[in-house]
Amino acid sequence: MNNKWILFSITVLAASLTFASCSSCQGEKETGERKVKETITSGVINISCDESFEPIMEQEIMVFEALYPKASIIPYYVSEVDALNMLLKDSVRLAIATRPLTPQEEASFKSRQLRVRTVQIALDAIAFIVNKNNKHDEISVDDLSKIVTGEVTRWNQLYPGSSLGEIKFVFDKQGSSSMRYAIDSLCHGKPLYTGLYARKSNQAVIDYVAQTPNSIGVIGASWIGNKADSTNTSFTDVVKVMAVRKAEGFAAYKPYQYYIATGDYPLTRPIYMITTDPRNGLPTGFIKFVSSQKGQLIIFKTAIVPWQTNIALKRDVSVTDAF
Numbered sequence: 444m445n446n447k448w449i450l451f452s453i454t455v456l457a458a459s460l461t462f463a464s465c466s467s468c469q470g471e472k473e474t475g476e477r478k479v480k481e482t483i484t485s486g487v488i489n490i491s492c493d494e495s496f497e498p499i500m501e502q503e504i505m506v507f508e509a510l511y512p513k514a515s516i517i518p519y520y521v522s523e524v525d526a527l528n529m530l531l532k533d534s535v536r537l538a539i540a541t542r543p544l545t546p547q548e549e550a551s552f553k554s555r556q557l558r559v560r561t562v563q564i565a566l567d568a569i570a571f572i573v574n575k576n577n578k579h580d581e582i583s584v585d586d587l588s589k590i591v592t593g594e595v596t597r598w599n600q601l602y603p604g605s606s607l608g609e610i611k612f613v614f615d616k617q618g619s620s621s622m623r624y625a626i627d628s629l630c631h632g633k634p635l636y637t638g639l640y641a642r643k644s645n646q647a648v649i650d651y652v653a654q655t656p657n658s659i660g661v662i663g664a665s666w667i668g669n670k671a672d673s674t675n676t677s678f679t680d681v682v683k684v685m686a687v688r689k690a691e692g693f694a695a696y697k698p699y700q701y702y703i704a705t706g707d708y709p710l711t712r713p714i715y716m717i718t719t720d721p722r723n724g725l726p727t728g729f730i731k732f733v734s735s736q737k738g739q740l741i742i743f744k745t746a747i748v749p750w751q752t753n754i755a756l757k758r759d760v761s762v763t764d765a766f
Contacts, residue, residue: 483728485513491526492539495663524618537726541620565714566748568664568698571685593636611658
C-alpha cells in the first residue's frame with residue numbers, strides 16, 4: 444500500500460512539473476516573440492519570389508539569417524504572376540520578379556497610400572536546354588520565335604535530316620516569367636502556340652528534358668550552373684545547354700556569365716526586388732543585404748550577373764547604411 448502511494452505521489456508530482464515546465468516554456472516563447480520586434484535586421488516576414496530565382500534566394504536567405512539570427516524570411520516560390528499578385532494583395536511586402544510594376548499597379552498602391560520601391564539586383568538569362576544526346580545544340584532567336592508561335596513544330600524543319608520528330612517545347616509553369624518572356628520577346632505580337640507544354644517548376648523542366656530526346660526546355664540560367672565549378676565556365680552535365688545566335692550570320696553563344704554581361708548572349712532579363720515596406724523594416728534590410736557586397740557576391744557565384752558590380756567587387760555596404 445505504501446509503495447502504491449509513493450508511486451502515485453511521484454506520478455502526480457511528475458505531471459505537475461511537466462505542466463509547469465510547459466507553461467513556463469510557453470511563457471518564455473511568448474515573451475521572446477514580443478521582444479523580437481521588426482527592424483531591418485530582425486523580425487519575421489513572408490516574401491514572394493519567381494520560382495526561377497529559387498537557387499539565388501535560398502542562398503541569400505541562408506546567409507542573411509546566419510548574419511542576423513533574429514531575422515526569419517519565409518519565401519514562397521511561385522509563378523511571377525502569383526508573386527506580384529501576392530504583393531498587390533498585401534499578402535507580402537516584398538516580391539522578386541523580372542519586371543517592374545505597371546502604371547496601373549503603381550496606382551493601386553498609391554491609392555492605398557503605399558510607397559513602392561524597386562531595386563534591380565541582377566541580370567539573368569533565359570536558357571534553352573536539350574537532351575545531352577541531342578547533337579542539335581545551336582539555334583537562332585528567329586528559330587526560337589518560330590517554335591513558340593507554332594510555325595515550326597518538327598526538328599527536321601530546322602535541321603534537315605533530323606530523326607527526332609516533333610519538338611517537345613516545355614516551360615516551367617503557366618504565368619511564369621519565362622513564359623512571359625517568350626510572349627514579349629519571341630512572339631512579336633503573334634499568339635503563343637497552344638502545343639507547348641508547361642511543367643511544374645524549373646527542376647521539372649530539367650528532369651523532363653533529361654529523359655526526353657526530342658525536347659527543348661526553357662529555364663532560368665541560375666538553374667544550369669555547375670555547382671562544383673567556382674569559375675562559372677561550365678554547366679550541369681544532366682542536360683545540354685544550347686548556344687543562341689542573334690540572327691543568321693552571327694556567332695552563337697551559350698549563357699555563360701561573361702556573355703550575359705557583355706550582351707553577346709541575346710536573351711537576358713533583369714531581376715528586381717519590389718517592396719511596399721513603409722517603415723524601413725525587414726524587407727528593406729533584406730534588399731540592402733542583397734545589394735551589398737556579400738549579397739552581390741552570392742549572385743556572382745550563381746553564374747548570373749550581379750547588378751551592382753562596383754559594390755560586389757570594390758566595397759562592402761552594411762544593411763544599416765542608407766537605402
